[in-house]
Amino acid sequence: MYGRRALATLAIFLAFAAPVACGSSGTSGFGDPSAAPADTGGPPSSTAAPTASPTNPGPSPTSTPDGGADGGTSTGRARCGAAAYDWVASGALGDVLQADSKASHTPLELNYAIVEAKNQGAFKTKRLAKHSTKSRLVRYQTQDRGKLLDATTTITYPDASGTFPVLLVLHGTAGFTDACAPSAGIADDQLGGFTDGQAILLSVLASFGYIVVAPDYIGLKSLGAPTGFLHPYLVAEPTAIASLDAVRAVKKHLAGSSTAPGELVVMGGSQGGHAAAFVNRYAPHYAPELSIKGSVWDVPPTDLLGQAKPALTSIRKATGNLIALTTTFESWYKAAPGGLGSALLAPYATTVPAAMAAGCSPGDAFSGATLDTVFTPAFRTAGVQPGFGGLSPWACYLSENSLPTTSVPKLDSVPSMFLLGENDDLVDNVVERASFQKLCTQGHVLSYLECAGASHTKPLTYAFDQWLDFLEARLAGTPLTGACVVRPAEKCSSTP
Numbered sequence: 001m002y003g004r005r006a007l008a009t010l011a012i013f014l015a016f017a018a019p020v021a022c023g024s025s026g027t028s029g030f031g032d033p034s035a036a037p038a039d040t041g042g043p044p045s046s047t048a049a050p051t052a053s054p055t056n057p058g059p060s061p062t063s064t065p066d067g068g069a070d071g072g073t074s075t076g077r078a079r080c081g082a083a084a085y086d087w088v089a090s091g092a093l094g095d096v097l098q099a100d101s102k103a104s105h106t107p108l109e110l111n112y113a114i115v116e117a118k119n120q121g122a123f124k125t126k127r128l129a130k131h132s133t134k135s136r137l138v139r140y141q142t143q144d145r146g147k148l149l150d151a152t153t154t155i156t157y158p159d160a161s162g163t164f165p166v167l168l169v170l171h172g173t174a175g176f177t178d179a180c181a182p183s184a185g186i187a188d189d190q191l192g193g194f195t196d197g198q199a200i201l202l203s204v205l206a207s208f209g210y211i212v213v214a215p216d217y218i219g220l221k222s223l224g225a226p227t228g229f230l231h232p233y234l235v236a237e238p239t240a241i242a243s244l245d246a247v248r249a250v251k252k253h254l255a256g257s258s259t260a261p262g263e264l265v266v267m268g269g270s271q272g273g274h275a276a277a278f279v280n281r282y283a284p285h286y287a288p289e290l291s292i293k294g295s296v297w298d299v300p301p302t303d304l305l306g307q308a309k310p311a312l313t314s315i316r317k318a319t320g321n322l323i324a325l326t327t328t329f330e331s332w333y334k335a336a337p338g339g340l341g342s343a344l345l346a347p348y349a350t351t352v353p354a355a356m357a358a359g360c361s362p363g364d365a366f367s368g369a370t371l372d373t374v375f376t377p378a379f380r381t382a383g384v385q386p387g388f389g390g391l392s393p394w395a396c397y398l399s400e401n402s403l404p405t406t407s408v409p410k411l412d413s414v415p416s417m418f419l420l421g422e423n424d425d426l427v428d429n430v431v432e433r434a435s436f437q438k439l440c441t442q443g444h445v446l447s448y449l450e451c452a453g454a455s456h457t458k459p460l461t462y463a464f465d466q467w468l469d470f471l472e473a474r475l476a477g478t479p480l481t482g483a484c485v486v487r488p489a490e491k492c493s494s495t496p
Contacts, residue, residue, distance in 0.1 A: 076146075077145075079333075079400050079407065080333050080400060081333070081392070081396070082145075082333040082335050085146030087143065087146065087286065088143045093141055093142060093143065093245050094142075094246075094252055095140060095141040095252060096140055096249055097139045097140060097141060097150055098138065098139040098223055099139075100136065100137045100223070102136060103199060104159065105132065105203045105207070106132050107130060107131065107207060110129035110200075110207050114127075123462065123464055123494045124464075124465075124493070124494045124495070125465050126465055127468070129207035130158075130207055130208060131158035131159060131160050131207050131208075131209060132159040132160070132207070133156055133157065133158060133159060134156070134157060134159050135157075135186070136154070136253065137152065137153075137154055137186060138153050138154075138250075138253060139221070139223040139224050142241065142245035142246075143241065143245075144218050144232075144242075145238075149227070150221065151215060151216060151220075151242050152181060152215070152220075152222050152223050152224070153213055153214060153216060153246040153250075154183045154186060154212075154213075155211070155212070155249075156199075156202040156205070156211075157211040158209060158210075158211070160258075160259065162258075162259070162260070163260040163262040164211045164262055165210055165262045165263050165293075165475050166212075166213060166250060166262065166264045167205060167210040167213070167266075167471070168213050168214075168215075168243060168265070168279065169202065169267055169272075170266065170267070170269070170273075170275040170276050170279070171198070171216075171268070171269070171271070171272050172268075172269050172270035172272050172273075173324075175220065175359075176219065176230045176231045176356040176360075177220070177227075177230065177356070177360075178219065178221050178222070178226055178227050179360065181221050183198075183222045185198070185199075211250060211254070211262075215242055215246035217238075217239050217242055217243070218239065218242045230327070230328050230332075230356060232331070232332040233271070233325055234304065234328065234401055235332045235401060236274070236275075236400070236406065237282065238332070240278040240279045240281070240282040241282060243279050244283060244290060245287075247264060248287065248290075263291070263293050263475055264291065265292065265293050265294045265471045265474060266292055266294070266295040267295070267296040267298070267471070268296070269459075270299050270426075273297040273302075274297075274300050274301050274401075274403075277297050278406075280412045281410065281412060283412060284412055285409075292414045293474045293475055294414065295414050295416040296471065297416055297417065297418055298419045298459050298460050298467070299421055299426075299459055300418070300432070301427050301432070302402065302403040302404065302435045302439070303402045303405075303431055303434070304401050305387065305395075305399055305405060306402070306431035306432075306435060307428055307431050308383050308398060309383060309384055310428050312375065312379075312380055312384055313384060315370065316425070318426055319371070320363060321426070323344070323348070323366060323374065324356065326340070326343045326344065327340060327352050330397075333393065335393045340352075342376060343375065343376060343394060344375060345373065348373075351366075352366060378391060379394065382395065387399070403435070404438045404442065410443060410444075413443065413445055415446075416446055417449060417467055418436050418446045418449070419449050419450075419451070419460075419467060420432060420449070420451070420459065421450070421451050421462075422452050423453060423454060424454070425455065425456060427456060429450075436484075436486060437484075440484035445480060445483050447470065447480060447483055448484075448487055449466060449487075449490075449492065450487065450488070450489040450490065451463055451489065451492040452492070452495075454492070461494060462492040462495040463492040463493065464494035465493050465494050466493050
């Protein structure tokens, strides 16, 4: 029985980061990207960026916050010409609206799965499960563009008494509608919980002594009435605030229980790495009661402005993701005078949104397309210029959702790991190394790690023990040393 179950769990370890990998939903659609790979060559030697530390957080924000506000304008929180709105101030945020019991696991089951994964060459780890785990699928209250709405999150926690740190786990590209919610496949107790890779991952992490919160994000929910619009893919604000409200939800759900939520740490991969970076940025503005002790940004596209240039220079995997985010940006902001047609040519301005709304792998909607046939000339020209050529509103969309250029003032100094894969063919490493250094000049406290030989989906497994060690050290109050140094790719400690 355990052999069959454990083999079923290997999917999560053999492709550990698939649930947190940009492009995993099949957004590419351009065939073999190897004809024009991203430049992922590693730096020849260590490079020091301007040093920052928790006691020297760098430059002050350019605008003075007001009661946690982000120094906005007469349009409130709206940016880039979007309709005016402001955040709802309500004690209902994070309220649990529905909670369904999901699978529980014993340490024996989880340790067998870990050992089998190690034996199959998925990764190496020094860790073993310590606790039995329980899991709940929760629908909770959050908000979007000034209106309350609900979202879903998985909560997995030790079946034990005590105070445990909260680990916010942020997934990568899963799709663009509710039907693609990562939690949708999580089994209940009757199925034993071994039918879904993400559920096993969350249970393994919880067995180490974490209360794990894994939000589906706005537009990706598995309980309740349909959301009614596309998931705002790579739009920073809605994903960050829904994630913070998911943490509020776990605190409310476990209030009065013998399992108490403690300090907060964050881990996200690819789209989730982008989300983790912006959770840090938004937390002091939106949820100042939540203090983040440490964060891991795995293969994060922190600089979408920079990532757009290679995606518009030659066809590659990132070109498909650019098509997707162009669609969802306009769906969320609704500020382009010509709508999506100012970025995508016919028929793609119509067929791409329809395909994204209809399924979780919309790549076929632009299969065989070229840069000349899918993007408007103005969009293509702007994309290879600095600052996206100032093309409105697209330059603003990309700038607002790039961490180095967003207008949301930096109030945080969360020590964070910046984790890359040497052979990443989706997120451009040259762009992200430059972003790392720029963020350091802005006062971010960042530790750089690049896993040798790792593709886009591998750093979370290859550095499994290292990123967990990093978070544990931050929870223990250990000061971060060696910050803001770009180092050559190395064999990460959990590489099989």
